[in-house]
Amino acid sequence: MSENFNIDDVSNLASIELSEDEKAKLQKDLQIILEHVDALKNIDVKDEKIDIHPLSKVLELRKDESKESLKHEDAMMNSPETKDGHFVVPPSIE
Amino acid sequence: MNLKATIGMETHVELDTKSKMFCSCEVVETDEPNVSVCPTCLGLPGALPVPNKTAIEYIVMLSLGANCKITNEGMFHRKNYFYPDLPKNYQISQFDFPVGVNGSLEIVLDEELHSVEIERVHMEEDTGKSVHMGSGRIDSATSTLLDFNRSGIPLVEVVTKPVISTSKMAVAYIEELRQVVIDLGISKGKLEKGNLRFDANISVADENANELGTKVEIKNMNSLKSLEKAIDYEIMRQSKQVEKGESVIQETRHWDENKQVTVSMRTKEGSADYRYFSDPDLPNMIIDQDFIDNSKKNIQNLPTDKRKTLKESGLSLSDSNYLDKGEKWLYDLYLSTVENTKDSKSTFNFLTGELQGQMRKAEIDELPNWVDSVKLANLINLFETNEVSFTSAKDILTKLLSEDIDPKSYASDNNLIQSSDDEEIKALVTSIIKDNQDIVERLEDPEDKLVGFLVGQVMKSSENKVNPGTVKDILLKELFG
Amino acid sequence: MAKKIPSISKINELFQNKEMKPSELFEQVYETASYTESVLHAHLELFYDEGLKLSKESDNRYSKNESFGLLDGIPIAIKDNINVYGYKTTCSSKMLSNYVSPYDATVISSLKKAGTIFTGKTNLDEFAMGSSTENSAYGPTKNPWNPDFVPGGSSGGSAAVVSAGSAVASLGSDTGGSIRQPASFCGVVGFKPTYGTVSRYGLIAFASSLDQIGPITNTVDDTRIIFNEIQGYDSKDATSITPEYTKLENKKIKVGILKELMQEGVSKESQNEVNKVVTLLKEKGHDVTEISLPLTEMALSVYYLIAPAECSANLSRFDGVRYGIREDASTSYEMMNKTRSVGFGEEVKKRILLGTYALSAGYFDEYYGRALKVRSKIISDFKTAFDKVDFILSPTTPTPAFGFGDKTKNPLEMYLSDLCTIPANLAGLPAISVPTGLSENNLPLSVQIMGKPCSDYSLIDFAESIEEMVEFNFSPNLLKEKNES
Numbered sequence A: 001m002s003e004n005f006n007i008d009d010v011s012n013l014a015s016i017e018l019s020e021d022e023k024a025k026l027q028k029d030l031q032i033i034l035e036h037v038d039a040l041k042n043i044d045v046k047d048e049k050i051d052i053h054p055l056s057k058v059l060e061l062r063k064d065e066s067k068e069s070l071k072h073e074d075a076m077m078n079s080p081e082t083k084d085g086h087f088v089v090p091p092s093i094e
Numbered sequence B: 001m002n003l004k005a006t007i008g009m010e011t012h013v014e015l016d017t018k019s020k021m022f023c024s025c026e027v028v029e030t031d032e033p034n035v036s037v038c039p040t041c042l043g044l045p046g047a048l049p050v051p052n053k054t055a056i057e058y059i060v061m062l063s064l065g066a067n068c069k070i071t072n073e074g075m076f077h078r079k080n081y082f083y084p085d086l087p088k089n090y091q092i093s094q095f096d097f098p099v100g101v102n103g104s105l106e107i108v109l110d111e112e113l114h115s116v117e118i119e120r121v122h123m124e125e126d127t128g129k130s131v132h133m134g135s136g137r138i139d140s141a142t143s144t145l146l147d148f149n150r151s152g153i154p155l156v157e158v159v160t161k162p163v164i165s166t167s168k169m170a171v172a173y174i175e176e177l178r179q180v181v182i183d184l185g186i187s188k189g190k191l192e193k194g195n196l197r198f199d200a201n202i203s204v205a206d207e208n209a210n211e212l213g214t215k216v217e218i219k220n221m222n223s224l225k226s227l228e229k230a231i232d233y234e235i236m237r238q239s240k241q242v243e244k245g246e247s248v249i250q251e252t253r254h255w256d257e258n259k260q261v262t263v264s265m266r267t268k269e270g271s272a273d274y275r276y277f278s279d280p281d282l283p284n285m286i287i288d289q290d291f292i293d294n295s296k297k298n299i300q301n302l303p304t305d306k307r308k309t310l311k312e313s314g315l316s317l318s319d320s321n322y323l324d325k326g327e328k329w330l331y332d333l334y335l336s337t338v339e340n341t342k343d344s345k346s347t348f349n350f351l352t353g354e355l356q357g358q359m360r361k362a363e364i365d366e367l368p369n370w371v372d373s374v375k376l377a378n379l380i381n382l383f384e385t386n387e388v389s390f391t392s393a394k395d396i397l398t399k400l401l402s403e404d405i406d407p408k409s410y411a412s413d414n415n416l417i418q419s420s421d422d423e424e425i426k427a428l429v430t431s432i433i434k435d436n437q438d439i440v441e442r443l444e445d446p447e448d449k450l451v452g453f454l455v456g457q458v459m460k461s462s463e464n465k466v467n468p469g470t471v472k473d474i475l476l477k478e479l480f481g
Numbered sequence C: 001m002a003k004k005i006p007s008i009s010k011i012n013e014l015f016q017n018k019e020m021k022p023s024e025l026f027e028q029v030y031e032t033a034s035y036t037e038s039v040l041h042a043h044l045e046l047f048y049d050e051g052l053k054l055s056k057e058s059d060n061r062y063s064k065n066e067s068f069g070l071l072d073g074i075p076i077a078i079k080d081n082i083n084v085y086g087y088k089t090t091c092s093s094k095m096l097s098n099y100v101s102p103y104d105a106t107v108i109s110s111l112k113k114a115g116t117i118f119t120g121k122t123n124l125d126e127f128a129m130g131s132s133t134e135n136s137a138y139g140p141t142k143n144p145w146n147p148d149f150v151p152g153g154s155s156g157g158s159a160a161v162v163s164a165g166s167a168v169a170s171l172g173s174d175t176g177g178s179i180r181q182p183a184s185f186c187g188v189v190g191f192k193p194t195y196g197t198v199s200r201y202g203l204i205a206f207a208s209s210l211d212q213i214g215p216i217t218n219t220v221d222d223t224r225i226i227f228n229e230i231q232g233y234d235s236k237d238a239t240s241i242t243p244e245y246t247k248l249e250n251k252k253i254k255v256g257i258l259k260e261l262m263q264e265g266v267s268k269e270s271q272n273e274v275n276k277v278v279t280l281l282k283e284k285g286h287d288v289t290e291i292s293l294p295l296t297e298m299a300l301s302v303y304y305l306i307a308p309a310e311c312s313a314n315l316s317r318f319d320g321v322r323y324g325i326r327e328d329a330s331t332s333y334e335m336m337n338k339t340r341s342v343g344f345g346e347e348v349k350k351r352i353l354l355g356t357y358a359l360s361a362g363y364f365d366e367y368y369g370r371a372l373k374v375r376s377k378i379i380s381d382f383k384t385a386f387d388k389v390d391f392i393l394s395p396t397t398p399t400p401a402f403g404f405g406d407k408t409k410n411p412l413e414m415y416l417s418d419l420c421t422i423p424a425n426l427a428g429l430p431a432i433s434v435p436t437g438l439s440e441n442n443l444p445l446s447v448q449i450m451g452k453p454c455s456d457y458s459l460i461d462f463a464e465s466i467e468e469m470v471e472f473n474f475s476p477n478l479l480k481e482k483n484e485s
């Protein structure tokens, strides 16, 4: 199944630009891992139910109460670029 | 070749909770950016989501209101895509176990009821807001400003099956859904505030074809008017292509409000692959019967129930639907007023036409506290029984809106009561016939328009104090025997 | 001069009896750090000023006999993937080189309330992905027993500081062995609690369904004290549980030796430590049997699909938009692509790509979906096993610490060093590593004990009895040399 692995498609989905060297190295390593995990194919998992929590905990819901949020300055203190209380990024519309 | 359009609607409803979906930040309405944000809704490293119970109650209520089956064992999924206003670059949503499935909403088109099938109702979180800066045209943006106050506000997505066939039907569906969420008290339902946001999936195919045509998704319609226009435009655009034998491209298009056309959205290369998977931060969610029963308790008087009551009062389906979708006080006022009047249609007309009109003119959006359904019913009865003319009734209403008066006493105190005294009217009629011999001679039959003129003359000479119906009866008797 | 650090209870006694002040102890570990750090590079940042200030406040409390308890004034190091308000949390990544946390992790709030002093933040494999701390963007940490060898990972810094005495204890995080494996390599105790007993709020997520914070300490009793402080339900973490801890009633304990971890793939040296402990247990009259859980052999494959899949989404938030480094570009998308390209190291990219692929359309069922189902089977296999035994004993690691660069050529070789530790993460079990002896080349070796869910305290009790039986009294050369000089 791992022959379908296309590093360009995957890096595009993951939003990570890769150099040609990186592609070659990663492609090789990932191929090795994918071959290894192929072993799972031989296990019968037909009727297995999936629990997200390993101890099968059931989701608890939170009461709808508002609590104090981050101070605006704290929310913005790591922002690479700021304008009028906003985070600023290069245009997201081309 | 006869073409038919098939439309499916996807609507996001912003829930009216105190706090956000997965954090305790207050849901605020403010222009000040990034003031109601925390590590969770800003997607800071290490923060975790904890779901809001009220939001889950609300989605269960909406699912029940839309006649859906509730999924008892559900879960949350991560929907992965990169966008600057999506803080985690995944949206917590629901995939294969939505809260509600297989429902339907009853909608009204003119005098007919239709049913729109609902495929699913699922829970998710809102994104932040992007403001594109630049020279004003979006294609020359220089930067994007981000505000995350909206990030994490609970959204319910309601998806219909592809069962809608016209723009009018799509509008009626949104109007109904909007009313359902307002009547459930789970959303403010204001379209202009973005409380309801909708996308339409439209395809066109030969009416005899077994399969649907290629689906095009239309986004960015902010009002019912733009929804209607965008659908009409898109159906026309696709129909032309299908007729010419060209193939429609599967894509997402934007409604351009200025140009009044749909335009193709430039999308990132490759089709979206959202890589949905169950969110490991959120264990399986069990919605048990107790929870459903508790949510059910809060459901009263949905639009369908209201329509039924209105129809039973004697209104037509479209008038019932009109009141159903209007403001609640008007609906209540109508029902209490009609109990004391004889005619539901004229009560409806007077309240929705005259009363609302005068209130709008006077710029008041609430009735003065002395105006109640009894006084309004009395007033309606006054003109319904011809005790006062409709013109006088309008004047009385104007007075009533500014002063605490009793319509009936006001009418008599101000000489507005029309006389039905036969003798008095007979005298007036005789006098008018005498003064208008030239006209009387030209009269050919009781249907003659000139009869109306003569009635008018009598009314005028009485200063509108007599009942026009009685005048006509007596006049015709005098003239034609 | 560096002294071997006493246990937390002993330190507390010294504090109570006014034989030592918290500020003196703080100065002592800081002094140790000042010469060990140049060799080890275990701390990424030291909180000297605040630490000294807080330890003096602690002095005050003890002088008035108003101390907050056992942990008051105890200097503890924090793995740099746990948020401490006002300090950098880098995850040893270039991506977060400038990131300062505006909030405290829940475990940090708990420790602050207990009067704990933080020595600083410790080095790790970038975003906790690795088994040697070689993947840190700020350079590797060395093993205090021999600086030519790795300290293990990903909590390599946290294990090294405890081993070297530049902190009394530390917090690490364990996704596939990241507390136990470095603890074993550095000859200290490492404990991964039952999944959900310690809040993950404020721990920068690697794989959410596997991550768990836990202590690294000199003694099992120290582990008990710290675990006791940080465990408990947290309303900010939806996966957090309200633990109902089990107690061990009978004196005669049933121990299972996991056959699949006592065969090819695990060195004779490591197996011998288990055999040594088995002999001691039998002498004490405990019941030891061999058990077999064949799916254990699939654990690595399951792990290397689930962990990358979860991490691929967990690490999506590092995009240069709201925090962290940012690369210049003309559109947002290009900026995100470039930032992630520059900000992440090779191992992180590898796992993100693997996870992205495992979740992508058409491959989900084959990979991620299938891995989840095999995981369910592994969980039920453990359940069945724990009907028969109280604890499961195995080596912690297949080998003692390895040399730098030894396992970086083939990803599988590195991944195999977590062979023994991964099953407990998949099943959410508590597991503890206790040092038992030294290898031929004088590097520590340990055994791992796994318990059933929420048996944390009885597991700690049992581990303490093993600790007493094996009498591991060695300390790293680094300390010896200093003490002898």
Ligand SMILES: [Mg+2]
Binding pocket: B124, B157
């Ligand atoms: Mg949606």
Ligand SMILES: [Zn+2]
Binding pocket: A069, B020, B023, B024, B025, B036, B037, B038, B039, B040, B041, B042, B152
């Ligand atoms: Zn928030």
